[in-house]
Amino acid sequence: MKVTLARHGGLAAAIHLRRPPTVVDTDALPESAAAELAGLVAAAVPGTAGEEGAGPGRARDAMSYTVTVEEGGRSTELTQSDTTMSPEFAALLSWLEKHSAAQ
Template sequence: MKVTLARHGGQAAAILLRLPPKVLDTDALPKNAAAELAQLVAAAAPAAEKDRPGRARDAMSYTITVEDGGRSTVLAQSDTTMSPAFAALLGWLEKHFAQQ
């Protein structure tokens, strides 16, 4: 599974435009971390489909793209409409990327 995280908007919008999305391939993770990520993705997917990003001045929005087995799923939410499951997935990804 390959997971891509892109950030949009917010007060750092001009800076973020120049940064490429962050990409994580679960083949490079320990098995327990890959399993935890898969569980977080499974929990966030239904919530992300219900709650589309809303508009708020200077709010960040996040797009997490999951590619697995030839399928691509896009999860998108913002700071103002983020579900707890999406927040958990985003937090896990941000923690992982900070450790790289």
């Protein structure tokens, strides 16, 4: 499974334009970390948790995040923002930011 995190907008929007997306590939992770990531992704998918179809909200300085999950030839895109983020998506986002530097 390959998980990509892209950030959009926010107060530091200009900085994020030059920053490449965060990419985490489970093939490069220890088995326990790959399983943890798979569980976080499953929890964050709309319909299993969070608000389905939540838009970016109305905060002008809010960041929005797009997580793309590629697995088995399928691609799933999850998008949430600072103002509408579910706890499950926040946990996934935090994990990705923490573990992307380790790769």
